[in-house]
Amino acid sequence: MTAISPFRALRYDESVAGPLADLVAPPYDVMNDDERETLWLTNDHNIVHLTLPRSVEQAAETLADWRESGVMREDEPALWWLEQEFLDIDGSMRKRTGIVGSVEATPYSEGKVLPHERTKAEVKELRLAILRATRTQLEPIMLLYDAEVPIEAPTGDPDIEVAEGGVMNRLWRLPAEEIEIDVPFMIADGHHRYETAVAFREEEPSATHTLAVLVSARDSGLEIYPTHRVAMGVEHDPFGLMTSTWDRDSLAMYRMGNYFRLESDDDLDTREIEQYGLQGVEYTPNAQEAIDVVDQELATIAFLVRAPSVATVMETALGGEVMPPKTTYFLPKLTSGLLLHPI
Numbered sequence: 001m002t003a004i005s006p007f008r009a010l011r012y013d014e015s016v017a018g019p020l021a022d023l024v025a026p027p028y029d030v031m032n033d034d035e036r037e038t039l040w041l042t043n044d045h046n047i048v049h050l051t052l053p054r055s056v057e058q059a060a061e062t063l064a065d066w067r068e069s070g071v072m073r074e075d076e077p078a079l080w081w082l083e084q085e086f087l088d089i090d091g092s093m094r095k096r097t098g099i100v101g102s103v104e105a106t107p108y109s110e111g112k113v114l115p116h117e118r119t120k121a122e123v124k125e126l127r128l129a130i131l132r133a134t135r136t137q138l139e140p141i142m143l144l145y146d147a148e149v150p151i152e153a154p155t156g157d158p159d160i161e162v163a164e165g166g167v168m169n170r171l172w173r174l175p176a177e178e179i180e181i182d183v184p185f186m187i188a189d190g191h192h193r194y195e196t197a198v199a200f201r202e203e204e205p206s207a208t209h210t211l212a213v214l215v216s217a218r219d220s221g222l223e224i225y226p227t228h229r230v231a232m233g234v235e236h237d238p239f240g241l242m243t244s245t246w247d248r249d250s251l252a253m254y255r256m257g258n259y260f261r262l263e264s265d266d267d268l269d270t271r272e273i274e275q276y277g278l279q280g281v282e283y284t285p286n287a288q289e290a291i292d293v294v295d296q297e298l299a300t301i302a303f304l305v306r307a308p309s310v311a312t313v314m315e316t317a318l319g320g321e322v323m324p325p326k327t328t329y330f331l332p333k334l335t336s337g338l339l340l341h342p343i
Contacts, residue, residue, distance in 0.1 A: 141190025
């Protein structure tokens with residue numbers, strides 16, 4: 001049995017901090033340095049001052065100052081209903097919904113929360129340092145569960161409404177009652193953050209929970225998009241059949257202005273291309289961006305991959321396996337700065 005529990009959300013007070021639209025941001029791991037710097041300079045209270053700080057010490061000092069001055073205040077215990085309205089890659093309007101709350105940070109071995117991707121130790125080191133310093137879960141993770149939504153969607157005007165990056169976020173406060181779900185949770189987005197929470201709990205036993213958005217795998221707005229690879233080189237040169245255009249139904253390679261269809265015995269493209277030993281690899285969910293990077297000679301080769309289905313990702317996690325990093329891309333990302341989770 002798994003559960004999502006009410007928590008005392010730490011929220012911006014717009015009467016002190018300013019308009020929420022100037023304070024929220026994308027998650028830390030999808031921003032480049034220029035984007036971070038722009039948000040840093042745009043508003044002294046933008047959430048990037050905590051999620052991507054100049055230093056760990058400064059993040060702690062900033063949050064303490066915000067709490068003391070009333071920029072951020074703690075709410076009464078509650079769960080929250082989140083609705084995200086967005087345009088998908090085909091230009092269709094969609095809505096994805098979830099329940100925001102507090103989830104116990106347990107080791108994968110307990111089977112309550114399961115991963116589907118491998119993580120990188122160096123990323124977790126910084127996240128853990130910031131968590132130690134701020135004692136606050138600054139950004140939510142996204143968890144999937146294979147069951148119907150256990151509550152009815154709220155009606156009426158939302159308590160919070162703000163657009164960020166083309167996504168309209170709406171939040172409604174729910175009763176402060178724990179919701180139990182009789183299936184395990186699978187991490188869709190936020191593996192590094194979750195593993196950081198588990199590690200911090202080992203250091204600090206009172207830090208039992210972390211901030212999460214719980215999304216049903218049956219939600220009509222849920223979709224996985226591929227994360228393509230661009231690389232400076234490969235250790236083992238792949239052999240492919242040249243095609244006049246990109247064959248979107250197969251694993252493809254793009255180099256020197258040409259497309260190639262790659263044969264694969266693996267049903268997971270990102271795992272298949274690991275055998276080539278990619279060097280200087282970068283990731284993007286935008287296929288045209290991957291192609292342009294090669295055309296601009298900023299990389300030598302691009303691998304255009306197919307996205308796994310939600311069912312494949314769930315089966316992988318339930319089977320105790322993990323996929324290569326950046327195999328999945330869940331659109332939209334969860335906006336940072338809406339609700340924080342003090343420890």
